[in-house]
Amino acid sequence: MTYFVKQHGEIIPLETRVLISKRYKAITSAVNSEFWNIPSEQQHSMYVGSYGRGTAIETSDLDVLVSLPKEKYQHYDSLKGNGQSRLLQSVRQAILYTYPRTDIRADGQVVKVTFSDGMKFEILPAFETKYWDGRTTYQYPDTNMGGNWLSTNPKAEQDAMRAKNKTSCGLLIDTCKHIRYIRDNYFSTYHLSGIVIDSFVYQAISGWKWLQPGEPSNNARGEYERHLLRKFYDVFPSLYYSHISAPGSDQLIDASTSVKCLEKTLLLMAEA
Template sequence: MGVADDFRRFRGKYIIGTDLMASIGGRYRRITRRLNRDFWDSESEHDHSRYVGSYGRDTAAKGVSDLDVAFRLPGDLYYKYDAYQSNGQSALLQAVKNSLLTTFQSSKIGGDGQVVVLTFDDGIQFEILPVFNNKAGTWTYPDSNGGGSWKTCNPQAEIAAVSVRNAAVNGNLKALCRMMRIWRDHNSVPMSGALIDALAYQFLENWEHRAESFLYHDYMARDFLKFINDQDKDKAYWRMPGSGSYVYRKGPFGYHAGVDHKYAVLACGLQGEENGPARRAHWRTVFGNTFPV
């Protein structure tokens, strides 16, 4: 098997399995139905709810454990909680938490100041962000930190931007984002999924082979590692495509990318099936055991 076959098999191992997707979908529908009952007097399992974050952008990979879900609330509730003399945002998050406790008594439910966190026994965690629609197409959400405030986000624009660019580059944007999550997890690199997506989006704007097939996925991984390594070491944040929201650096990541770029260069120099075992060994150094032997 050649390079294209290697990376096609790699894709089969880094995408999220159907069993996990089914489990996530079932829990998502139960969460949505519970919140719709209490806030919309509805039994819908889909209305007012949307995946956001990596899963919403369709860039999540095997091993995903955190799911971000935005749930839209009726607009009159914004005025109700905004009228609180002290931290109505905290009261709103507590109302969402109490609703979920009705259905998920055996699960751990907490929060981090902006979301309600629902953790299942198998470690899968849903972070539910209550939101209100704005005329501009953005969402307003509560932040209970520092006495409480309202903030604005636009994950819908991020999802749309990633989808449009992915279609323009033959599906390579989402493939690259997923591959690099495997790299990050294997090497414990301090990078958020959002930062991987933002950098991959920038990289593929001008990469010369951006619309090629699996045959170029080795070059894509190699060149993206160099692109990461070449980022300004003092830069504190980047911008998300679509929304322009800030994505902050979590820690130093250039060193890991620089080291693995060298292995990627070696792997790309080993063409032909006679070099297959050595080539795959280099890629397994970069990506770990998820890369096929």
């Protein structure tokens, strides 16, 4: 049996995508009604994480960033006693109005919404900042260590992934999805985050791409997977203290808890 990357593999079924969209719109509307006083199902909200980067599979959690009014940042930042935690609780309460029987919890940096069918959403409330050079970043709450604010640039990550996926003729996204599939089906007891997968493949893919129909290949079957394994040891010379830069945003990601599972996954994929 081989575990090579498959073209157009790990597609999320249409029925599941329709349900994701329905719940995304309901959650967005709930937050907009509470914080913007509008019932919009689309404004001030976007998919982030694996789903936003196009690398999610059917088992992936759904990450959603909801942008809140700037004055709300000033309000929660000025509160004593972990205003970040109070912000998450306010977002949680807004979603509870729409899903009163659903398991909804504030957890660290997000509000986790776990539906009875196993589908999980993670809602990240954030505040948008636009810069003169066109960059857009978002400040989001971190309730740990008494509360503070962190920054993210998901649009830059999504743009970078789309651009490299295009030059690789779809190989980038297919590889990221396949690694998730291997992780979930063979190494589910290990931790391997989606952003570490995507950041690694983005760096490791080099000039590899899917061939066009009729285009001859100069590489033996499985050589791409062995290339990824070799690049793994270049990117992560230490399996105990490892970091990697996210695509586009160059945000430094702590990969130390993910590298062991990533190594196991790539070793399995590289087997002849």
